[in-house]
């Protein structure tokens with residue numbers, strides 16, 4: 001959308017008070033995200049009284065999921081842009097600025113728009129590459145399939161073209177995202193084509209790191225693991241959300257794995273990629289979850305020893321089957337379990353960080369902390385925003401964001417590492 005807006009000749013500002021038009025790209029995955037989206041919309045709406053604002057538009061999941069409610073309850077909004085209509089953003093802006101309420105929606109089964117260009121909102125040599133849209137898995141707690149539609153892979157040619165353009169703009173690290181990346185290609189090529197895509201992307205000059213997010217455990221096969229092992233640009237980093245480890249809960253969630261399959265999958269990943277960083281996500285307080293289920297989960301986590309782990313409190317989403325299930329867990333218990341799981345994992349993460357001390361790693365520079373006189377970077381073990389960082393002392397030059405440097409790890413600071421620059425002898 002940023003690309004199309006800029007192409008049309010509009011100037012983009014990150015100072016909302018100066019803007020004639022504000023477009024809020026919303027989320028509604030869980031209740032907290034929805035509330036944050038609504039709060040943003042309301043705070044920008046107040047700029048109609050106090051600033052220059054002529055039109056307020058929204059796009060993204062909240063726009064798609066709650067269009068009827070938005071029409072009724074949020075008259076401050078002048079334009080609503082659905083998931084599949086982001087290529088109509090400029091028309092929507094023009095209509096809204098001229099004083100007409102506007103809505104742009106196309107069926108969710110349509111192919112995602114092919115927008116021939118990108119304007120990066122992330123600095124620092126990193127860009128996300130969305131390889132597919134939607135999901136067919138229908139986990140019982142998840143609203144995504146009904147908000148974003150069925151799984152639609154984006155053609156390889158489009159992705160390669162986009163990645164080449166990003167590389168020309170200085171992007172060094174590509175982060176492949178989708179609601180589920182491991183199934184890439186199944187709809188358009190009738191087979192899982194992620195290994196091929198990784199191989200083609202890694203042929204692009206300028207792209208140095210390729211990171212995979214949102215891998216569904218059941219869909220990770222040897223072919224994918226081997227293609228990662230044999231392709232030095234693809235990082236040995238797996239984000240594999242498991243959500244739980246109790247068979248009873250996994251079954252009720254509609255997940256297609258069980259505990260023993262998860263154990264085997266983790267073992268296999270580590271056999272083929274001994275240096276892998278494994279990240280996962282857990283839901284705490286799913287309906288019917290008992291103390292026994294939590295103990296089973298904690299025991300599993302002690303064995304699995306994930307390098308990174310995020311926990312969400314279960315959020316009952318309207319329209320999902322889990323919302324109507326009996327034995328909903330009270331909020332305070334969900335929160336207590338969430339904290340218990342985090343604390344349990346903290347010990348594992350800190351120990352894993354300790355094990356890094358003395359190692360030589362490559363880091364991509366993301367920023368500088370003038371007060372501490374240290375640079376901030378990420379290693380292959382860290383995805384932006386969700387994982388840790390490495391603080392680098394004694395850099396003898398001033399690198400721009402996105403520069404790769406060699407670092408010897410000298411210590412740890414909680415979830416982060418501390419290191420010293422060293423010159424490569426290669």
Ligand code: SF4
Pocket residue numbers: 135136137138139142143144145179180216
């Ligand atoms: S696989 Fe992920 S996106 Fe798809 S339904 Fe399950 S939780 Fe939602």
